[in-house]
Amino acid sequence: MLKWIGILALPLALCAQATAPQAAAPQTAAPQAAASGPNHYVGSAVCKTCHPDVTLNFYKNPHYKSVASGKEAPEKTGCEGCHGAGGNHVAARGGKMTIPHAFSQMTPKQVLDDCLQCHSKDISKANIQRSIHTESDVVCSNCHSIHKPATPKFLLTKVQRELCYDCHQSVRAQFDMPVKHRVNEGAVQCSDCHNPHGTFASTWSTGLNSRMVDQSPGGEEACVKCHQEKRGPFVYEHAAIRVGGCETCHSPHGSMYSKLLRRPVVYTLCLECHNGAGSGVSAAGVLGQSSAHNMLDPRFQNCTLCHSRIHGSNSDANLLR
Ligand code: HEC
Ligand code: HEC
Ligand code: HEC
Ligand code: HEC
Ligand code: HEC
Ligand code: HEC
Ligand code: HEC
Numbered sequence: 321m322l323k324w325i326g327i328l329a330l331p332l333a334l335c336a337q338a339t340a341p342q343a344a345a346p347q348t349a350a351p352q353a354a355a356s357g358p359n360h361y362v363g364s365a366v367c368k369t370c371h372p373d374v375t376l377n378f379y380k381n382p383h384y385k386s387v388a389s390g391k392e393a394p395e396k397t398g399c400e401g402c403h404g405a406g407g408n409h410v411a412a413r414g415g416k417m418t419i420p421h422a423f424s425q426m427t428p429k430q431v432l433d434d435c436l437q438c439h440s441k442d443i444s445k446a447n448i449q450r451s452i453h454t455e456s457d458v459v460c461s462n463c464h465s466i467h468k469p470a471t472p473k474f475l476l477t478k479v480q481r482e483l484c485y486d487c488h489q490s491v492r493a494q495f496d497m498p499v500k501h502r503v504n505e506g507a508v509q510c511s512d513c514h515n516p517h518g519t520f521a522s523t524w525s526t527g528l529n530s531r532m533v534d535q536s537p538g539g540e541e542a543c544v545k546c547h548q549e550k551r552g553p554f555v556y557e558h559a560a561i562r563v564g565g566c567e568t569c570h571s572p573h574g575s576m577y578s579k580l581l582r583r584p585v586v587y588t589l590c591l592e593c594h595n596g597a598g599s600g601v602s603a604a605g606v607l608g609q610s611s612a613h614n615m616l617d618p619r620f621q622n623c624t625l626c627h628s629r630i631h632g633s634n635s636d637a638n639l640l641r
């Protein structure tokens with residue numbers, strides 16, 4: 321008996337939303353017919369009856385905009401824009417299996433498709449279908465929470481670095497090293513260098529694509545957004561950068577060594593390629609140094625003392641100035 325009252329009360333509530341005078345409630349509502357008939361859109365106002373907490377918070381959500389505008393079709397707006405037509409769900413008085421898109425029941429692929437209905441333009445720019453996150457079943461709802469976001473901007477489940485550290489434990493330790501980008505201090509963010517949605521194949525090196533290191537359309541690495549003086553193009557470039565990117569010589573997260581270098585002493589880094597022995601081979605041949613260099617003279621070990629334009633020079637082929 322109680323159950324029936326409930327069912328009848330609901331269309332009443334809907335009616336109250338739609339038409340001002342609610343005295344003459346229609347007695348014609350036929351819940352069973354609705355439940356077995358084809359599914360249909362009912363509008364966001366209906367959901368409020370049973371999901372007040374979710375609905376009352378929703379006006380703050382960027383997804384509320386289209387509701388407020390009142391201009392969009394129901395399948396593109398409000399609750400049903402993401403959860404699908406609610407007709408059967410309402411008629412059945414709830415249930416996980418009656419709402420077409422119940423996120424707790426969806427596969428990662430279904431979540432992706434749901435969100436990409438509307439975000440394919442902005443997000444697919446990032447090659448998300450082929451990103452290593454997507455391939456590892458890490459999808460939108462792993463990082464974004466629509467109803468309980470920890471950050472108002474971008475609707476993240478947690479503050480960005482904590483979100484990323486949850487799954488990338490070893491990276492946390494790297495940002496605690498003596499020399500580091502100050503991510504933990506809030507000066508730099510993971511997304512300054514990475515696009516968690518994915519990236520297109522890199523012109524810097526094939527390895528970088530899988531690391532989702534962000535790049536401009538011109539193939540420029542994210543680093544030069546902030547380190548503009550390293551951007552080039554230089555009249556005399558250091559081919560090491562073009563071939564392997566900045567991380568050939570730097571550990572981008574953190575390092576024990578000054579200037580985030582991969583080696584404690586600069587010349588050991590240079591000699592990995594400029595050893596004259598063939599282990600550093602370029603298209604031009606074996607990389608040596610000048611025959612004028614006397615490696616027994618300690619002065620010559622401080623390579624960047626003389627080759628101060630190590631990232632490229634506009635005036636000297638030997639990167640001396
Ligand atoms: C932009 C897509 C989107 C819109 C719009 C949306 N939801 Fe959700 N909803 C989700 C996702 C994703 C989840 C899974 C939990 C989460 O990420 O917060 C969810 C979970 C839920 C849940 C179950 C879990 C919970 O938090 O209680 C309910 C109920 C729900 N939504 C109702 C609604 C209602 C009502 C509206 C309209 C006011 C709405 N949703 C609008 C995406 C959306
Ligand atoms: C008559 C009450 C009622 C109305 C109206 C209603 N729901 Fe629900 N809904 C429920 C109940 C009850 C559950 C819980 C099901 C469970 O946990 O088994 C639920 C669960 C959900 C879930 C969670 C599914 C999951 O992931 O577990 C979503 C999403 C949802 N409703 C969306 C909506 C939307 C969108 C509307 C409006 C179109 C709506 N509901 C209207 C009663 C209602
Ligand atoms: C029915 C269309 C639609 C669907 C489906 C949809 N979105 Fe959105 N989303 C929008 C619109 C419109 C905006 C607001 C854009 C703006 O303000 O410019 C938005 C904004 C966002 C933002 C906030 C961007 C910011 O700048 O803060 C995030 C994050 C987001 N959506 C994630 C999701 C996720 C995750 C899903 C799937 C659960 C999803 N969206 C599904 C239409 C949609
Ligand atoms: C691995 C975590 C992760 C996944 C998976 C993910 N996002 Fe994001 N998303 C983020 C982070 C972090 C930001 C904030 C980026 C920033 O600070 O610039 C963001 C930003 C956004 C934005 C706003 C800015 C922009 O780039 O346009 C939208 C919209 C968005 N995400 C939607 C989605 C959708 C839709 C999906 C699934 C198809 C998704 N995201 C999957 C982490 C993720
Ligand atoms: C839910 C878990 C999860 C979250 C959250 C997450 N990731 Fe991932 N991420 C993965 C998995 C799984 C892979 C696949 C490779 C692996 O196992 O390391 C991956 C791969 C990556 C890679 C490429 C690693 C490689 O070896 O090629 C980068 C870069 C990355 N994530 C950055 C981020 C950033 C930045 C964030 C935060 C915005 C983030 N991830 C959030 C699970 C996650
Ligand atoms: C200053 C730019 C920068 C920042 C900030 C940054 N990364 Fe990276 N990250 C890179 C580069 C470049 C690589 C590729 C390194 C390589 O291939 O040797 C990389 C590699 C990775 C990898 C794969 C290799 C590994 O070390 O496991 C993961 C995972 C990763 N980053 C996650 C993160 C997370 C999580 C954050 C934020 C807490 C973050 N990164 C912040 C530039 C950055
Ligand atoms: C969002 C801006 C930003 C991006 C992107 C960025 N950096 Fe930095 N970088 C900084 C700032 C700020 C410092 C100053 C050091 C500090 O924060 O203490 C710095 C310092 C450095 C240093 C010098 C460290 C020292 O001890 O003097 C190196 C080397 C460096 N970055 C390399 C890179 C590389 C390589 C990349 C790309 C993988 C990169 N940066 C991307 C902002 C950025």
Ligand code: HEC
Pocket residue numbers: 541543544547550551558560561565566567568569570579581586624630631
């Ligand atoms: C061939 C190795 C190599 C490559 C590749 C390289 N660097 Fe460096 N970088 C160095 C060395 C060596 C130093 C330290 C110079 C010194 O001690 O005088 C340095 C210092 C720096 C510094 C701090 C001092 C300064 O000059 O501002 C920044 C920032 C930096 N590099 C950014 C970058 C960026 C961005 C890239 C990619 C565009 C890059 N590096 C590629 C070798 C390299």
Ligand code: HEC
Pocket residue numbers: 558559560564568569586587589590591592593594600602604605607623624627630637638639
């Ligand atoms: C990853 C390999 C690699 C590393 C590490 C490296 N270089 Fe190079 N370097 C090259 C290549 C390749 C060229 C271009 C040679 C050519 O075109 O014949 C080059 C060119 C040069 C040149 C210009 C000479 C010329 O013929 O163009 C100088 C000077 C130089 N490197 C100095 C250094 C110093 C100093 C270091 C250490 C800070 C260093 N390199 C680290 C690969 C490397």
Ligand code: HEC
Pocket residue numbers: 587590591594608609610611612613619620621622623624625626627638640
């Ligand atoms: C005292 C200054 C000085 C120091 C220190 C120095 N160089 Fe040089 N280097 C030069 C000069 C000057 C030239 C160009 C004239 C020449 O060929 O002798 C040169 C030329 C080069 C060339 C180009 C050679 C060619 O044949 O095109 C390379 C490569 C090079 N140096 C690498 C290094 C490396 C690696 C170190 C550190 C182990 C180093 N240099 C230390 C002064 C120096």
